[in-house]
Amino acid sequence: MAYDPASLDKPFEILKAFDWGGDASAFQPIDAAVVAAHADPAARADLEKRLATLLGAGTSRAAKEYVCRKLSLIGTAASVPSLAALLPEKDHSHMARFALERINAAEATEALRKALGTVLGDLKIGMISSLAGRGDAASVPAIAALLSGESKTAVAAADALGRIHTPEACQALAAAGGITDKAAGSAIADARLACAESLLRQGKRAEAKAIYTSLSESAAAGTTPTAKATRLAAARGILACLDTTTTS
Amino acid sequence: MVHDTSARSIPPASEASTATRRGFLKTAGVAASATIASPYVITSKALGDATTPPASDRIVMGGIGIGNMGSGDQNAFLGRADVQYVAVCDVRKKWRDDGKGRVDGKYANTDCAAYVDFRELLARDDIDAVHIATPDHWHAIMTIAACRAGKDVYLQKPETLTLREGPLMVAAARRYGRVVSGGSQRVLEDYKEIVNPCWAGELGTIKSVDVSVGGPSQPCYLPAQETPTDIDWDLWLGPAPWEPYNSGRCDGNYGTGGNSWRSYIDYSGGSLTDWGAHHFGGTIFATDLRELQPLNVTYHPASSDGKEAAYVSVAYPNGVELHHNRPQQLRPKDPLVGGRGAIQIFGDGQRRAAKPVPVYKGTGGIYGDFIECVKTRERPFRDIELAVNTMSGPHMIGIAYRLQRSLNWDVAAQQFTGDEEANRLCDRARREPWIL
Missing domain, CATH: 1.25.40 (Serine Threonine Protein Phosphatase 5, Tetratricopeptide repeat)
Incomplete structure (x- = not known):
């Protein structure tokens, strides 16, 4: 019609x-x-x-x-x-x-x-x-700048960077290691896991393993459920990096 | 198949480690006994008895969304000797109180914690697993949050509300090595008359299946009502658009005629995905399509004389077609070789080799399957990836009805080919502060 x-x-x-x-x-x-x-x-x-x-x-x-x-x-x-x-x-x-x-x-x-x-x-x-x-990669710098801000916003920023997971997003997350807010820290860890998975899919095992190792170490002393979950996820990731049958 | 390869780059828990929960606890117990020298009182309940496993072998659980179907799930888990149920969460006081009451009644104490906000329940260190039976618009956010908190998840069907949510949920489950089971108890238990002959090869090669079930959800224009004091309306809405309270908007009854959240597009895919999770789920399991997603979605307009309503078909990579509400007169007359009311299966009738029917692990139906997998770290019967694949078909059918045209799906890219509007319907913006 x-x-x-x-x-x-x-x-x-x-x-x-x-x-x-x-x-x-x-x-x-x-x-x-x-x-x-x-x-x-x-x-x-x-x-x-x-x-x-x-x-x-x-x-x-x-x-x-x-x-x-x-x-x-x-x-x-x-x-x-x-x-x-x-x-x-x-x-x-x-x-x-x-x-x-x-x-x-x-x-x-x-x-x-x-x-x-x-x-x-x-x-x-x-x-x-x-x-x-x-998936707006160009907004990464603006979002990354929010990682050190108020807790809820920092959590959202970390989640977003994990979703975008471009090299720039992953670098920004890696550079946010000193953040003390627990919720933001957990979100950053999750986002970095996403970055490591992306690298693993690309066959960049050494780079992925470096992230997993870093996360494993930083979560070693954590007692919260998310810290324990991060440790397990990082350990699984390290195993996956060692597994040469795991490909992209 | 789910495209997000982050979901596959990490081996499943059963591959990454052979350690089981029992094994870990046994080892941990040895280490602890070497260091703890102070007096320690162990109750008889903690040690277990002939019918109740010791506390170390019980799965500690909580429930989120504890009304209608949530109460059924809760009762199923609460009735198990190998589950210790410790917490409920619901935005409605009545459901919360009822849920806590069932737990406290079962254990003859008042220990069950009750939460309004699911994040508080997930923050508990002592909870191993949760079951989730909220409206569908919460499923993805809660499941991913639970995985991040190290919880295993039993998630009511339909597991997803949008196509984009599925890969993210699978990725979270695999990332954290969690057991995430979908929740359609009917798929294996209620469709034996189609499942068994299909897997036995009696119907030959399956060509097509007709599934009769209601249509997609609709917009909600119900009037505003005064918000009751016993519901946290903002939290009920969560990531969904703000709309005024109306009891018909948020009631959890099983109807889809306008007096339940299952009727409405912001919270549900309608009967198409609600009952459809069962009917399509049973069909997809019977015809062994659970690891596939459709490639083509064909919209058949209503006949010009109005005698035949519009219907939609989806075609899978192996050639099997599923038809949603195809008019009876358009179905093949022969050979109909299998059927069950709302589901009619058409095979070529050339008997082929039988395959063993996948079954639940453990005891106690799909709930027992989940608990067994929590213990062994195996993939459950309705593993989240299979559930996501299963629900992809009904979601695509719903999009074709909305757009009134045929579509092609690129499984690897997880998007429709050459149809921007269809791709716009693969997901939706979530209300702040919720993010997926």
């Missing part, structure tokens, strides 16, 4: 004031149009524009959430500015990331990086999470 923008005027009007508990069937035509737009770039662009417009003032939280879900599927660089504007807002930051994390455009990555440097607390952790989800 051909895209008929006029047929969506009323659903979009209803959507703008939608709240949980309202009649969602009224804007189901938007759902159908979003799916059908896959084969119609012009329709997709028009839909994206109309959806992004609703992210401004005067739209309910529930409606913004709906819009972010739809943009997570069909959003492009065109909707990044509208989504990026929501990143500092506590009530909307996650759903903005819900869309931005999936949008395959450099502008989306840049918006998340920029917000990483400005938002605080849990919202900053959200940016770390989404940049890790996108």
Whole structure:
């Protein structure tokens, strides 16, 4: 069926004031149009524009959430500015990331990086999470700088670097050995294990073994469950490095 | 097959070390006896008796998500003489209290600890293993956290909510050498009438299977209700988008018609992955597809006259096709050589050599299988990697329904080929401060 923008005027009007508990069937035509737009770039662009417009003032939280879900599927660089504007807002930051994390455009990555440097607390952790989800190697220095900060953020930063596990990420983790926060230390250890596994997959046994040995030694005196788990994981890793049948 | 090779670069526990829990404890006990000279009172319970193993041979367990299915899992583990159950965790006070009550009643004391936050339970040094029966949106985060804390995990099905979670969970299990068992007790126990003939070769080479089960989950637009004081709503939502409390949004009943979390896309894959974990799980086990993932997903639109609803098929590398809700009139008339209500199996009828059916280890069904593997460090019947493979098919089917088109899956890359929108649906951003 051909895209008929006029047929969506009323659903979009209803959507703008939608709240949980309202009649969602009224804007189901938007759902159908979003799916059908896959084969119609012009329709997709028009839909994206109309959806992004609703992210401004005067739209309910529930409606913004709906819009972010739809943009997570069909959003492009065109909707990044509208989504990026929501990143500092506590009530909307996650759903903005819900869309931005999936949008395959450099502008989306840049918006998340920029917000990483400005938002605080849990919202900053959200940016770390989404940049890790996108595997953004260029954000490694900014994320690595957070390893020595507040505990929760440092944990998230370590997790993210482990997910990204580029050589630069692994170097940053190795350089964070002096961090005394226990939770951050455990997360760094886990991330370094991920780095070692990556090296092992590449056949770089000596480098992998060096990480495992370092972790084994640093966790030797630990009595927490995570310290014990790290010791075991490091020991298993050392064995894997010795096993010449273990290949990439 | 799970693509994240970090999951395979480390040998499984059974390969990396032949040391068993019992062996380690025996050795440790010898060392300890040489150094401890002070008086030491050992209770009769600690020593064990004819029916109860000594404390050193009991697996110390806790449960996370202790309502509906969690209570069933808890009872199964609590009933075992080789398990010492010490802690429960739930964001709802009622489930927490009920769960603690069952444990305290069993042991005739008040020792069972109760937690709201799973991280506190995982931080305990004395707990060997946990069972997890939260809504699906928590499974990956909790399982990975448990592995990092050195716990073995029995995880209710469906083990994953997104395709991306699976490899990360397998990687964590392998990294820390943990036993991580999926939790579909029906796969082996309830589908014998299809499992046995398939493995016996009676049906010949399997060509296709029709699985009838409900569809994918839906968005939730339920109205806001006043949040009860006995639930930590923020923690219930966890990594899921913030939405207002509604009892129908978070009830743990087994329906998928809109009055349970199993109905909704933020927390579940719907009936397709919930009951689907059983029906597809039984099918995939019966047809020996557990180590494979589909390559092609075919969306069949509804007929123009509306008589036939849309349905989706997945094709595996060995040629076997699974059809989800294919209309009866489109199924082959002959030869139907196996079936069980919601599952119909079509083989070529040319008898082939029998293979031994994989079975549980230990005693006590899938729960006993898990406990036995905790002791021996073997891979369990529904090892997390097999569970991840099993659930990949239903997840892909759900994505095809959402997009209403056919898809191709690159197993090695763990992504769809040439369909960016489909790849966007392989995972989702988690609400801060949760990170996967």
